[in-house]
Amino acid sequence: MIRLxxxxxxxxxxxxxxxxxLRAMGVRGVALDLDNTIVPWHTADVTPGAVAWVGRLLxxxxxxxxxxxxxxxHAADVARDLGVPIVAGALKPIPTAFSRALAALxxxxxxxxxxxxxxxxxxxxxxxxxxxxxxxNPIGGREFFTTRLMRVMERPLLARLRQTS
Ligand SMILES: [Mg+2]
Numbered sequence: 657m658i659r660l661x662x663x664x665x666x667x668x669x670x671x672x673x674x675x676x677x678l679r680a681m682g683v684r685g686v687a688l689d690l691d692n693t694i695v696p697w698h699t700a701d702v703t704p705g706a707v708a709w710v711g712r713l714l715x716x717x718x719x720x721x722x723x724x725x726x727x728x729x730h731a732a733d734v735a736r737d738l739g740v741p742i743v744a745g746a747l748k749p750i751p752t753a754f755s756r757a758l759a760a761l762x763x764x765x766x767x768x769x770x771x772x773x774x775x776x777x778x779x780x781x782x783x784x785x786x787x788x789x790x791x792x793n794p795i796g797g798r799e800f801f802t803t804r805l806m807r808v809m810e811r812p813l814l815a816r817l818r819q820t821s
Contacts, residue, residue, distance in 0.1 A: 660783040661775050661813055663791035670694060670771060670792055671705040675716035678769060681788055685761030686713060687754055688740075689772030690724035690731055692794035700730035702738065703795065710738050721760045723753055723770070725777065749781030758785070775810045 664681065667673050670693065678686070691697050694706035702710075713720055722735050722742040735742035741760040746753035758765055769788035772778025779789040794807075 658813075660780055662783075662817065663775075663779050663789045664769070665790045666817070667790055667792045669703075669705065669795075671709040673709070673771065673790055673792075675712055675718065678713070678718060679716075681769065682767055683718070683769045683788060685719040685721070685758070685763035685768040687721055687723045687757040687761065687768060687770045687782065687787065689770070689774070689778050690722055690734060691726055692773045693771065693778075693792055694795075695734065696795050700733050702734055707738070710740065714739070719761045719763060721757045723748065723757045723772075725753075748777035749784065751781065751784050754781050754785050754787060758787075774806055775813060776806050 665677070688694065688710075694702050710720055720738070720740045722731070722738070722740060723746050724731050724742065724744055725746050725748050727745045731742060731744050743753060743756045743760065746756070748754070754770065758768060761768060765786040769790055770778050770782030771790045771792060773792050773794040775791065779791055782789045
């Protein structure tokens with residue numbers, strides 16, 4: 657179980673993850689979380705750093721697919737603006753969320769990575785399918801109660817991970 661909740665790498669924010677780092681992991685496709693990973697909660701405003709980062713991934717020949725539990729229209733707007741496909745209403749960590757993303761990316765799980773801010777949805781969901789996973793620090797802002805509850809449960813695990821990495 658711990659293995660399924662252990663990201664391959666930690667990053668402060670997505671733009672700290674380099675194309676070279678992803679290539680070294682054997683990654684060709686990126687399943688990218690939306691809320692608190694590239695946009696502050698419940699906005700359609702992707703941070704400028706994240707927009708530039710997605711551009712670098714695409715220019716580097718990597719494929720990118722957004723995967724979000726969010727159903728809101730703004731999620732589709734973000735995907736259109738970034739020029740990437742989206743799996744919305746994804747019900748992470750249920751594996752169908754990421755298997756749909758893998759189909760959109762057209763890469764095998766072992767050549768893909770989940771990038772997201774939550775252990776129990778992003779990391780767990782990806783690991784259940786054999787994907788790599790990189791955990792980023794959440795962009796600040798308001799959150800659902802369920803998300804806040806998840807973070808309380810994440811805290812002791814994250815403390816352990818940071819001690820050993
Ligand atoms: Mg998130």
